[in-house]
Amino acid sequence: MTTHAVIATPGAQVDAVGIGRDFGSVRALAGVDLTIAAGEIVALLGPSGSGKSTLLRILAGLEQPTTGELRFDGRSQLGVPPHQRDVSMVFQHYALYPHLSAQDNLVLALRYGRGMSRAAARARADETLRMLGIAELARRRPAQMSGGQRQRVAIGRALATRARVVLLDEPMSGLDAKLRVELRVEIVDLLRQLGTTAVFVTHDQAEAMAVGDRVAVMNQGAIEQIATPDEIYDLPATRFVATFVGSPP
Numbered sequence: 001m002t003t004h005a006v007i008a009t010p011g012a013q014v015d016a017v018g019i020g021r022d023f024g025s026v027r028a029l030a031g032v033d034l035t036i037a038a039g040e041i042v043a044l045l046g047p048s049g050s051g052k053s054t055l056l057r058i059l060a061g062l063e064q065p066t067t068g069e070l071r072f073d074g075r076s077q078l079g080v081p082p083h084q085r086d087v088s089m090v091f092q093h094y095a096l097y098p099h100l101s102a103q104d105n106l107v108l109a110l111r112y113g114r115g116m117s118r119a120a121a122r123a124r125a126d127e128t129l130r131m132l133g134i135a136e137l138a139r140r141r142p143a144q145m146s147g148g149q150r151q152r153v154a155i156g157r158a159l160a161t162r163a164r165v166v167l168l169d170e171p172m173s174g175l176d177a178k179l180r181v182e183l184r185v186e187i188v189d190l191l192r193q194l195g196t197t198a199v200f201v202t203h204d205q206a207e208a209m210a211v212g213d214r215v216a217v218m219n220q221g222a223i224e225q226i227a228t229p230d231e232i233y234d235l236p237a238t239r240f241v242a243t244f245v246g247s248p249p
């Protein structure tokens, strides 16, 4: 086990230092440093297999790092189980309960994830569905919704918890281009309204540039550059970044 001199960054909501993860002989993450300010949206951009999901799962507590340290608000999170972290996650494939209505999917997450009473959970669920403009879906089960509607509900479920950190793993994959643009605008609006800190994973460079206050470009388990979209585009730090984001030569 490598030891790192861990210095928490003041004011940081998320502070990951030297995060490594091996799966057998596969090095999924090779020492990632990532500091995210409260309320900031970071887009994690990279090709398939670059380690984006592994990093997100480590932030969520669904996966343990082999090396490194992780702090939220200065407090170490290693060993803290997912439900005790102030995070919620949106998965690529919705992961809604198929036998429950939209409302009950949210209520369940709030009662068991957040320990809310049935009445409070119901009120929060309805409020959140309204904020997302999908109040009319409250009683529908996932099979009775379109893909875009299902993904709105899944996002609603993550935002309803009011977790300070929301992790989104390619939340729009599988949706058509027009819907992706609509939905990403809505998601960013909501995250801003709630002041939520967010990590938004995508392999789509235009999406990353549109969503992120900063964009972290990943390649082979490492962040090659993290900077504002303009900086990434105009001043790519490596040839890989330039090629991947399509910067002018």
Ligand code: ADP
Pocket: 023, 026, 027, 028, 046, 047, 048, 049, 050, 051, 052, 053, 054, 055
């Ligand atoms: P991305 O989300 O960027 O596509 P991942 O984080 O899913 O990348 O994967 C990074 C690397 O780690 C890949 O080589 C992948 O095959 C490997 N990997 C991820 N999860 C596991 C696992 N549970 N077991 C073995 N290898 C894994």
Ligand code: MG
Pocket: 052, 053, 054
């Ligand atoms: Mg992935």
